[in-house]
Amino acid sequence: MDTAAGPAVQMSGIVKDFPGVRALDGAGLRLEPGEVHALLGENGAGKSTLIKVLTGVHRPDAGSIAIGGRPVAIAGPQDAERHGIATVYQEVNLCPNLSVAENILLGREPRGPFGISPRRMNRRAAELAAETGLDLDPARALGEYPIAVQQLVAILRAVDLDARVLVLDEPTSSLDRDEVRILFDLVERLRSRGVAILFVTHFLDQVYELCGRMTVLRNGRPVGTFTTDELDQRGLVGLMLGEQAGELDRVEGRAHGGAPPADAPPLLRARALGRKGGIAPYDLDVAPGSIVGLAGLLGSGRTEAVRLLFGADRPDSGSVEVDGRPVPLRTPRAPIAAGLAYCPEDRKAEGLVAGLSVADNLLLAMQAARGWMRPVPRRARAELVERYISALRIRPSAPDTPVGALSGGNQQKVLLGRWLIMRPRLLILDEPTRGIDVGAKAEVQRLVAAEAEEGTAVLFVSSELEEVLRLSHRVVVLRDRRVVAGLDNGGGLDVDGVLDEIAEGGAR
Amino acid sequence: MAAQTRRLVWPLLVLAGLLAANAVATPGFFAVSVKGGRLYGSLVDILHFGAPLMLIALGMTVVIALRGIDLSVGAVVAVSGALACEIIVAAGDDGSAGTVAAAVAAALALSVLLGLWNGFLAAVLRIQPIVATLILMVAGRGLAQLITDGQITTVTSEPYRRIAGGGLAAVPFTVLMAAVTVLVMWLALRRTALGLFVEAVGGNAEAARLAGIRATGLAVAAYAFCGLCAGLAGIIISANTGSADGNKAGLWIELDAILAVVIGGTLLTGGRFSIAGTVLGAVIVQTLSTTVYTMGVPPESALVFKAVVVFVVSLLQSPRFRAQVAAPFRRGGPPTPARGPQGPAPEEEDDAMRTQTGAGRPDRREARR
Numbered sequence: 001m002d003t004a005a006g007p008a009v010q011m012s013g014i015v016k017d018f019p020g021v022r023a024l025d026g027a028g029l030r031l032e033p034g035e036v037h038a039l040l041g042e043n044g045a046g047k048s049t050l051i052k053v054l055t056g057v058h059r060p061d062a063g064s065i066a067i068g069g070r071p072v073a074i075a076g077p078q079d080a081e082r083h084g085i086a087t088v089y090q091e092v093n094l095c096p097n098l099s100v101a102e103n104i105l106l107g108r109e110p111r112g113p114f115g116i117s118p119r120r121m122n123r124r125a126a127e128l129a130a131e132t133g134l135d136l137d138p139a140r141a142l143g144e145y146p147i148a149v150q151q152l153v154a155i156l157r158a159v160d161l162d163a164r165v166l167v168l169d170e171p172t173s174s175l176d177r178d179e180v181r182i183l184f185d186l187v188e189r190l191r192s193r194g195v196a197i198l199f200v201t202h203f204l205d206q207v208y209e210l211c212g213r214m215t216v217l218r219n220g221r222p223v224g225t226f227t228t229d230e231l232d233q234r235g236l237v238g239l240m241l242g243e244q245a246g247e248l249d250r251v252e253g254r255a256h257g258g259a260p261p262a263d264a265p266p267l268l269r270a271r272a273l274g275r276k277g278g279i280a281p282y283d284l285d286v287a288p289g290s291i292v293g294l295a296g297l298l299g300s301g302r303t304e305a306v307r308l309l310f311g312a313d314r315p316d317s318g319s320v321e322v323d324g325r326p327v328p329l330r331t332p333r334a335p336i337a338a339g340l341a342y343c344p345e346d347r348k349a350e351g352l353v354a355g356l357s358v359a360d361n362l363l364l365a366m367q368a369a370r371g372w373m374r375p376v377p378r379r380a381r382a383e384l385v386e387r388y389i390s391a392l393r394i395r396p397s398a399p400d401t402p403v404g405a406l407s408g409g410n411q412q413k414v415l416l417g418r419w420l421i422m423r424p425r426l427l428i429l430d431e432p433t434r435g436i437d438v439g440a441k442a443e444v445q446r447l448v449a450a451e452a453e454e455g456t457a458v459l460f461v462s463s464e465l466e467e468v469l470r471l472s473h474r475v476v477v478l479r480d481r482r483v484v485a486g487l488d489n490g491g492g493l494d495v496d497g498v499l500d501e502i503a504e505g506g507a508r
Numbered sequence: 509m510a511a512q513t514r515r516l517v518w519p520l521l522v523l524a525g526l527l528a529a530n531a532v533a534t535p536g537f538f539a540v541s542v543k544g545g546r547l548y549g550s551l552v553d554i555l556h557f558g559a560p561l562m563l564i565a566l567g568m569t570v571v572i573a574l575r576g577i578d579l580s581v582g583a584v585v586a587v588s589g590a591l592a593c594e595i596i597v598a599a600g601d602d603g604s605a606g607t608v609a610a611a612v613a614a615a616l617a618l619s620v621l622l623g624l625w626n627g628f629l630a631a632v633l634r635i636q637p638i639v640a641t642l643i644l645m646v647a648g649r650g651l652a653q654l655i656t657d658g659q660i661t662t663v664t665s666e667p668y669r670r671i672a673g674g675g676l677a678a679v680p681f682t683v684l685m686a687a688v689t690v691l692v693m694w695l696a697l698r699r700t701a702l703g704l705f706v707e708a709v710g711g712n713a714e715a716a717r718l719a720g721i722r723a724t725g726l727a728v729a730a731y732a733f734c735g736l737c738a739g740l741a742g743i744i745i746s747a748n749t750g751s752a753d754g755n756k757a758g759l760w761i762e763l764d765a766i767l768a769v770v771i772g773g774t775l776l777t778g779g780r781f782s783i784a785g786t787v788l789g790a791v792i793v794q795t796l797s798t799t800v801y802t803m804g805v806p807p808e809s810a811l812v813f814k815a816v817v818v819f820v821v822s823l824l825q826s827p828r829f830r831a832q833v834a835a836p837f838r839r840g841g842p843p844t845p846a847r848g849p850q851g852p853a854p855e856e857e858d859d860a861m862r863t864q865t866g867a868g869r870p871d872r873r874e875a876r877r
Contacts, residue, residue, distance in 0.1 A: 310718075312718055331717070331722075332717065332718055332719075332720055333720050333722070342718060344718060349712075349714060350712075350714045350715055350718055351715055352712070352715055353707070353711035353712040353715050353716065353779075354711065355707070355711045355779040356704075356707060356708060356779075360707075364704070364716070364719045364721070365719045365720055367705075368705070368716075368719050368720035368721045369720055371701075372700050372701045372702040372705055374700075374701070375699070375700055375701040375704075376701075418719065
């Protein structure tokens, strides 16, 4: 490590204004070569903006950036790559239609006598993959691989760049445990080569496992830089949240509310509901006021199962009854009319209309249910929007903000608000806390618990077992696209118990 | 609303420029007179001859807002005119208002049917709109030829000619039809929730479906409406010339219509749309055609002239281009917002105001480096 050359990256006094809001106000960070450095903060704290300043997506309005001790002005993403800064974003932004090798080497294709040489390209990509212990066919289209692998390919691209600085923006939010392992190995290997790695994540455990130092932002301002030894998780959360620190305690302490009446007739009854290639026929009862958690690995059929209930996909077997009345599942309209609500896993692609305002997005489901002839009256509209923006603490609170400009956690709250406005009887939430920060996560969990106490039934898909156990009255376990167990969470059920079912359940 | 209006500033300036150029080239360009109970003048001509284009552009706006496109409108113009003329000629008694009414009704019905066909292909079968409507773009010309038996059908029917030539209280029927269509569209889209649904489906069809909006039905209806508009335009065009020409009627009008929609600020990528913008866009395109004649641009360079103007409009509408042109003039340091950063919960009123002035156009970021 050549300390004489100065830190790998030194950003200081960075100011960035967007119309109507100052996203960064004197933020900065220092990255040393050969360290994994965490950048932490709530949604909207300015992490993404700071990263985008570093990677040339945004230009700062004030402040300075130095790479290896030399002040630079980064003109754009390609300029950043020339300075040795490589980035892997949360949403994979590679080209799924191109091959793995093409994606890794795009813009730096190895050439032969006849221009780009596909053979050399594939060989180089295969070398890189082998180096990192990945089993990849470089000639296959990237889109044929799961998101997790695509994410790793994005990192391979950065490795090939011989980057001095690697920025990882939420790289693990769609990875399962094994994939996280591979990624961490890769990161460790790069670190030991002297690469400075900036790691942004919401998984605090991963921060403590991987990182040496961390920089905390709040409201666009720097809170400080700490080593992982001098600040524990509790203290960290406190710094990230500021005055709202007590909140997580309250939710975590709370566990699920009182058990629902045991003999209540089920609100929802699904019988032999299934779809070929999606989920094997399954039965499910959900009582009013109860929270049912769906647990299982990625790809175990959790999402597929709940989509059928809502008519998001058309089932090819089985039936659903709400209050004993059959609900046709050709489209989501009948389930919505019966009181079902569904927040999909992929907020961006299936949940929100990014170009429309917060207000329009909040009222979309209600308006759709009323039909086009009966627009929500202006006053009722303003009143509802204001009530839900403040109840859900959506920031920024201006109803006219395009929803695409909000941070992930706030987008999730808008989506949740869209359905809470409908006063649903069954709320189906698919990964509602993925990719959002601790504070927003606590708020979402608090809302879910509060809704259930009001008598709303909740069906809840999450990859985080702790979260499922904390919130649910019952846990339904899926494996290999089948429902393999239904466990009462009355006490005595712990993560290990669920893990056992996930791993071995299924002899049904 | 503020952002909406601002988006129209550049097209408005271009229109003003075009009109000014015309006024210089042709003294008395702005003169409007009443002769024989009818308005006359270049401005009236622009609106009168621009009415078919405007109608089609209006229909196209909804289709484009839903992330579709309709290439078949020109062919529908031909089919509609052909059917109306054939019915009138076949009826023998071509002076009867009843015959004309029946002919117009039949032509419009067929146009709606053709629109539904487009909608069926594009929205139900999910064929890419550009391909789906290309089918009718080609087949429609054939259909028009079949209806007219390959001839140019001429009509002398007085009531039919009056559709284009007549007027109400000095205002040409054609202009009235366009105005009524604008009004109906505005009421239907902005006074009900239909406009929100269109923008939601155009912005994210899957999200809209999962929110309970009938996205498919909406798209089919949009294509049907676009067909209806094209049919109406076809009737105006054939009534104007007193003939139905399966080959030439409405030729390339789909391109002018798409151009008008885009000049008006509706993005081809769907989502937000602007009715006022489309009206303005159609007027600009028509003024351009008029300008070519009044300025005496030689016919062989007319298309190049048009292209240059369209190019300039597009540049003016690009925030990035404007920023780069303006950059040398604002080296006074980056403008900062009036206030410093806010705490976690800024005052709502204040925040709302500031967002109104800025966030409507995220592109403006480019302007402040």
